[in-house]
Amino acid sequence: MPIHYSIEIADAAAHLFAIELTIDTPDPKGQILELPVWIPGSYLIREFARNIVQIAAFSKQKTIPIEKLSKSSWRIAPTTGPLTIRYEVYAFDLSVRGAYLDQTRAFFNGTSVFLAAKGFETLPCSVQIKADSFSAMSKQWQVATGLCAAAVNDNGFGHYTAQNYDELIDCPVEISDFSKIEFEACGVPHQMVISGRHHADMERLAHDLRLICEYQIRLFGEPAPFNRYVFMTMAVGDGYGGLEHRNSTALICKRTDLPEIGSEQQSDGYRQFLGLCSHEYFHSWNVKRIKPAAYAPYDLQQENYSRLLWAFEGITSYYDDLSLLRCGLITFEQYLHLLAQTATAVERGYGRKRQSLEESSFDTWVKYYRQDENTPNEVVSYYTKGALVALCLDLHIRAETQNQKSLDDVMRALWNQFGRHFDTLGQGIKEHEWETIAQAVTGLDLTAFFDMALRSTTDLPLSNLLEKIGVQSQLRLASNPTDKGGWQDNPVPSACTWGVRTADDPQGVKLTHVLRHGAACAAGLAAGDVVIAINGLKASASQFASLASNAKSGQCYQVHAFRRDELMQFELVARDAIADTWGFCKSKDSCQVNKEMLATFLRN
Template sequence: MPSAALPPIEYRIRPAHPGAHLFEVSCTVRDPDPAGQVFRLPAWIPGSYMIREFARNIVSLRAEVDGQPWRVEKLDKHSWRAVPLRAGGTLSLHYEVYAWDLSVRAAHLDETHGFFNGTSVFLAVEGRTDRACLVDIERPEGAGYRDWKVATALPLARGVRGGARAYGFGVYRAADYDELIDHPVEMGTFTLGHFEAAGVTHDIVLTGRHDCDLGRLAEDLRRVCEWQIALFGAPPPMDYYAFLTMVVGDGYGGLEHRASTALLCSRADLPWKGMEGLPDGYKTFLGLCSHEYFHTWNVKRIKPAAFTPYDLTQENYTRLLWAFEGFTSYYDDLALVRSGVITPDDYLGLLGKTVSNVLKGNGRSKQSVAESSFDAWTKYYRQDENAPNAIVSYYAKGALVALALDLQLRAGSDGKKSLDDVMRLLWQRHGQTGQGVAETGLFEAVREVGGDTLGPKLARWLQKTVEGTDDLPLARLLKGFGIEYHAEPASKAPWLGVKLAAGNGEAKLANVFDGGPAQAAGLSAGDVLVALDGLKVGSKSLDEMLLRRRPGDAVKLHVFRRDELMSFSVVLAETPADKVSLKPAIKAGAVASKLRRGWLGSAA
């Protein structure tokens, strides 16, 4: 029998105890497996490559068959099974979920708002994940919640009793479990803004206190979204989109979904009425929105074969995150300049910071971006104090790989081909068909787009680059586009080779870098510097004290390691030239200027 003709899986979720951060959830199966129906909660959420064990937040669980108590047994850390039951009974599981994770990945509930990803709250029904799902989102009880609304890209359940209206509580529908968990939900007294892009309504949902100029934000996002839609070709693959944004004092994060994104931002990063120019914080927030929106195509629909379908019970390994996250990280800021939201000079400033961040980590000489992609589950998402010395970011270096590839495609074809053509090919061949990208698929796409002469050469270069650890020849490539590359020390002070932890003013070492003076002297991450040459030192005074020294000088450092006072003699060194700045060449030739305009837009 076609799954559409089978009874849907029915869910109900209610913010039962906002003060205790508890959602009450139920899952009802009209035709459960008589041999014993199994339920599972995902162990991770797509887009965030780490096993998170969401089932640990289920604090109680019970089962009923036709309203009567029924025994349910736990099989493993995230699976339950109702004991065998007679045919024809209706099985319901009722459970409470603790929701106090203020992030874009899980669930959060208090008296001010509620937020959840389906992976945190909706049990999957084994053998029935292809069924349609109905979910009744209920309002919290009490007069204080009378003004709450709902924001989600979940489709309304039209024609169903209790069906929700736009922004309302009630019943929503999903075609299957995969869709159900790909539409996060925000509820509360949020601020709502709108804009149209390529005929599609886009909502901006802001939860938390703010003074945002919604008109300015909507106009800037409209331009970015329209540019991305035009890149891949209209119409976009969704008929509605929502930017679900939690505004806090200090925060940053985003997670992509098929028709929405969950965002966390600092209120200072939002635009305000009368704001002049384009502050760095606002550029950062626009880049985050652009990044998650680009994922609508790249990773939500153009997927690695390893993700088609997802197995949410365990790690799903691929060596391609440098393309799916890295290429997205390249296009996020590029979309800002090509859409005219920021200037070419703004863009080059952002790009210089990305280059600098990659150069600061010695892990780039030990781990390739392909290895970083494969090891995301255990290394990138579980970074420790040695991370800068051991790993490379497939986001940041992946973006630079995309940059180098784009520049070579443009220069080698006299501007006729670019990475845009590769992305469009991937969209047509994989995004629109649902066929996953093989581990060699990016190399094949580049070979095809580049043509008989350029294609094989660039495909070989790309494979060698992503599987190796060499630095990218960015200075040479950018020169051909009339861009000057300058590298200099980030500080005039001599180099100690450490990074301090953010904190209460104490000079606690967060990282000790390979090959640096501190490591050579025996200092370790976690040490707290208390004196330099007999004078008290803190996080703010350390640089001032080092400015009075020169490379080659020996200084005596006193530190606390645990509760023991230790002293070290450190010979300071030259500060590495790892701060990169990029700017247009004053005298660029006609060919370079033409290529630069093709890359950054007519204003470049």
């Protein structure tokens, strides 16, 4: 291999990896090295190069000068013969996006640890995960990765290969004393590994994941776009997240979200974890191979702008729970409850009135991934609203084609035109090409729908479209502060609200978000204020919530709050709560047309 990497532990207690990069024939004008500034699938400039703490270059046992060109690039002085670069990377990011190392676990994405040799990115490369270094931490440690093994020992340590730099950085590596189970889906080997303390029922996990994987493979059509697949999960006390890769995914979940041995019940947490696995697996088709032209190829040194994230994240968010329904892991009633929670999350954000889905997709680099106290007022999520748009588009297509076409047909057409041959053609979808293909596949003029759903802030016709498959909708008041949505036979008739989101604080109640047009905003309260007293009595989170539940519209309260270190006084006037909580249930008296549409929706 003209490019070779090796990685080992420099100091586990100090969270330092040691990496060596060897280039057989470096650029005679001076070899340039670059580290990505972001990782595909997580649209934020993360400055991974800040974690390179030492770097040096050598050739023929001589030190070669290095010049830093920018925050993430270096030039090695001209030299002939093999060039070796040795550097250390600080790794203490317990997330799916970066690199992590301590005495219990090692994990890394290539974007955090492997410098790219400019001019050689399209060439094959090899990686050695040094056995002695990692085995010294624990003889029980093993390696899990989507990289192709060339020569490895029984625990997976040794040499791996990648066809190019893009493949190298798209195959994260988990090294720990993890639990492991293997299964096949449509003849393809799959593996689930879980690091961290847990008591998961691995057999049940394998059974449930097989159903999800086989459904999605068959949705797009066999064969699967990979020869093997790895789910890499870190179980923690409190955490949630996932990041897709070409033949693997990195996940984080609460250990209590995993199914317990001996329990046949499906907890809300386990249902959420299955939805996460379903989401990242669906990305194997939708974004890893069917992808925007702006990502084909990725420019990893700067932002890559696209207005299509609603299609790649939103549609994937639509199919993640739908896959659970169609493969029999959840009931239709459970699906409607999850859908109600998604619709409620969108409804409660004033940002849906301020930002379109195309704008949300384009501005993700500076808004969605950089959320602050004003985000609910200005930003709409292309994940959640994108999922609702996908549902509405699916139902609209079904209704207008007399149930002969659906979003499934659009996704299969996109796969056949772009995804199936992406590895050889590398062709991405242009900004408005997605809409053109959807219209060609369905034979419908969808211009008005896309203008409404993607380029305006008009509320979606969710109720009307759900009615066509015999689903009744309910938009009601929240019954309590923890109400996230769902059908209620006897909804609360009236209530008041402060228009805030809060967190506990030792002094009282901290306002984390003040929602536009709410009572707190009208009173002059701001995010970050700590309410310490209401009507002369010490404030607490429970008291603050119960006051709203029992207040009458127009009732005035004297509020004392600290802003920074200044004590301020406000008059807080209770306002009627608005109906912002969705519920859905299957209609008991739907017509035959509704029943037929629902039947096809449920089975594919």
